[in-house]
Amino acid sequence: MALxxxxxxxxxxPGQATGNYKIAFALVTSLFFLWGLAxxxxxxxxxxxxxxxxxxRFQAGIVDFAFYLGYFFMALPAxxxxxxxxxKRGILFGLLLYGGGAFLFYPAAEVRxxxxxxxxxxxMACGIAFLETAANLYVTVLxxxxxxxxxxxxxxxxxxxxxxxxxxxxxxFIFSKTEYTPEMLTAMDSAQAEAIRVQEALSVQxxxxxxxxxxxxVTILFAITKMPEVGAEEEQAAGKIPIFSVLRHRQLAxxxxxxxxxxxxxxxxxxxxxxLKLDFSRDGHWALAEGYMNGINTLTGGASGDLxxxxxxxxxxxxxLLLFMLGRFVGTSMxxxxxxxxxxxxxxxxSVLMVILAMVSGGLTAVIALSFTYFFQSIMFxxxxxxxxxxxxxxSKIASSLxxxxxxxxALLPLVAGALFAKGAVYALIVxxxxxxxxxxxxxxxxxxxxxxxxxxxxx
Numbered sequence: 001m002a003l004x005x006x007x008x009x010x011x012x013x014p015g016q017a018t019g020n021y022k023i024a025f026a027l028v029t030s031l032f033f034l035w036g037l038a039x040x041x042x043x044x045x046x047x048x049x050x051x052x053x054x055x056x057r058f059q060a061g062i063v064d065f066a067f068y069l070g071y072f073f074m075a076l077p078a079x080x081x082x083x084x085x086x087x088k089r090g091i092l093f094g095l096l097l098y099g100g101g102a103f104l105f106y107p108a109a110e111v112r113x114x115x116x117x118x119x120x121x122x123x124m125a126c127g128i129a130f131l132e133t134a135a136n137l138y139v140t141v142l143x144x145x146x147x148x149x150x151x152x153x154x155x156x157x158x159x160x161x162x163x164x165x166x167x168x169x170x171x172x173f174i175f176s177k178t179e180y181t182p183e184m185l186t187a188m189d190s191a192q193a194e195a196i197r198v199q200e201a202l203s204v205q206x207x208x209x210x211x212x213x214x215x216x217x218v219t220i221l222f223a224i225t226k227m228p229e230v231g232a233e234e235e236q237a238a239g240k241i242p243i244f245s246v247l248r249h250r251q252l253a254x255x256x257x258x259x260x261x262x263x264x265x266x267x268x269x270x271x272x273x274x275x276l277k278l279d280f281s282r283d284g285h286w287a288l289a290e291g292y293m294n295g296i297n298t299l300t301g302g303a304s305g306d307l308x309x310x311x312x313x314x315x316x317x318x319x320x321l322l323l324f325m326l327g328r329f330v331g332t333s334m335x336x337x338x339x340x341x342x343x344x345x346x347x348x349x350x351s352v353l354m355v356i357l358a359m360v361s362g363g364l365t366a367v368i369a370l371s372f373t374y375f376f377q378s379i380m381f382x383x384x385x386x387x388x389x390x391x392x393x394x395x396s397k398i399a400s401s402l403x404x405x406x407x408x409x410x411a412l413l414p415l416v417a418g419a420l421f422a423k424g425a426v427y428a429l430i431v432x433x434x435x436x437x438x439x440x441x442x443x444x445x446x447x448x449x450x451x452x453x454x455x456x457x458x459x460x
Contacts, residue, residue: 021142024227028138029155030218031091034098035128036159037211040166040270042067042121043317044174045204047274051180052200053114057275061418064267066118068410070125075404078133087134088227092219094130097123099215105208109201120208141228160325167273167317174203246395246402254446255388258439259406262380264413265351265435269373271414272421272428273317279425280358280366320371327378335379344383345443350376351436359426359433373432380439387447 046060053060082090101124108116139151180200185193247253269276327347334343354373358366389399413431420427 021228023225025139025142025151027218027222027225028135028142029158031131031135032155033158033162034211034215034218035131036162037166037169038098038102038124038128039067040163040321041170041207042267043271043273044167044170045117045121046271048170048174048200048204049114049117051182051185052197052203053112053117054182054185054197055114056418057272057421058415058418059114061271061414062114062118063121064271064414065411066121067125068263068267068408070122071129072405072408072411074126074129075133075407076401078130079401081130082134086229087138088222088229090130091134092222094127094134095215095219095222097127098131099127099212099219101125101127102208102212102215105212106205109205112198112201138227160328164318164321164325167321168315169207171315171318173207176200176203244402246392246399249392249395249399249449251390251447251449252388252392252399252402254442255384256402256406258384258442258446259381259388259403260409261413261435261438262377262384262409263407264409265432266377266381267410268414268417268428268431268435269370269377270317272417273320273370275421276370276425276428277316277367280362280370281364316367316371320374323371323375324378327375330375331379331383335383340383341387341443341447343379344387344447345440347376347379348436348439348443352433352440355429355433355436359429362426373436377436384439384442387442391449 042063045063046057049055049060049063050057078090078094081093101120101122104120104123105117108120135155139155143151176199180196185196188196247256331343331347334346351373354369354376358369358373361369385400385403388403392399413435417428417431420430
């Protein structure tokens with residue numbers, strides 16, 4: 001997801017000319033890639049921790065809770081730090097938190113304490129909040145002003161690439177080739193079961209150590225690279241407006257709820273995709289999976305059948321995220337001819353239909369339907385963001401922060417889904433079904449401002 005304050009009328013501080021910032025632009029673009037990677041790995045952790053730490057689905061779902069809680073608490077402080085100390089220092093502080101959290105995975109895996117892992121995830125998310133607050137702003141000023149929109153779209157494409165890579169990394173480097181279930185481990189000798197759990201926990205060390213080292217390198221490059229500073233006059237003026245007074249705007253108040261349920265649905269489906277895939281595929285519907293993985297094995301030189309069902313599900317999650325990227329392109333193209341709220345209504349209705357199809361069908365049909373919810377959800381975050389903050393003038397900055405804070409839905413709603421999962425996968429899907437249904441309402445009715453507000457809205 002692309003977070004951060006509005007990029008309208010963003011300028012450099014007085015006295016700084018827009019020059020050749022190719023290296024600076026490349027570094028800022030790398031931030032888009034890095035935060036997407038961390039986000040998309042959470043689903044792999046939720047599945048892995050169930051075995052490694054002997055957790056049920058509800059307990060493992062706290063991974064998303066810890067991660068999105070970091071966003072929630074840092075959304076406003078990150079903006080304040082950027083205005084007070086500058087955007088480059090804010091980015092450096094964010095990178096230190098992100099990298100530090102990634103390195104904490106190494107000792108957390110050694111001691112196998114769940115709270116330690118959650119603290120590491122929370123630390124990473126706090127750092128990412130700083131990066132996302134600054135990245136969109138920076139991209140708009142690093143070069144020719146007439147090409148700002150192109151630069152922003154180019155940088156955001158790297159975020160799409162990284163969210164596809166996350167499940168692949170999980171399948172190749174975190175998930176074991178030997179499939180274990182809680183029932184299998186219970187039947188084993190206690191020492192043997194414990195050894196397996198230790199090995200499963202240690203599997204997360206390598207990927208997160210690599211992420212930490214990459215973050216460290218990017219931090220050094222940022223520290224030694226000349227970066228321009230973004231003007232903050234407009235944000236300082238917006239800071240004088242009482243935060244919650246802007247909720248009097250109907251489209252914003254309902255938009256905050258819409259973003260809350262949108263991110264909650266996304267976190268639920270992304271976090272539990274592997275579990276849902278395995279649950280729905282237990283009836284022998286593996287033909288598509290085997291054909292897909294035969295192709296992967298041919299390309300990689302592996303032997304067919306080398307991967308476990310969990311690893312196969314991880315690759316399928318990457319395919320679903322590919323549909324997410326495709327949906328972004330299709331939805332953006334449609335908005336050149338159709339009003340954004342109508343595209344949002346169409347896509348959210350498609351998500352509702354896909355979830356219902358998954359609930360009533362099961363098997364391979366359900367897996368395909370869940371994959372296509374990624375396609376339909378692709379344009380929801382930016383479209384809801386734009387509709388909720390439209391025509392708010394000086395209040396748009398505060399409104400943006402509130403919409404960003406509403407992503408705490410990604411922390412809370414997966415817990416509800418995890419509790420319902422105990423009754424069956426179908427029950428867990430009630431959460432995204434209700435969420436997408438509300439977004440249909442917002443796209444058709446909730447996005448509209450009150451009549452009295454429309455009469456006094458600024459002409460744009």
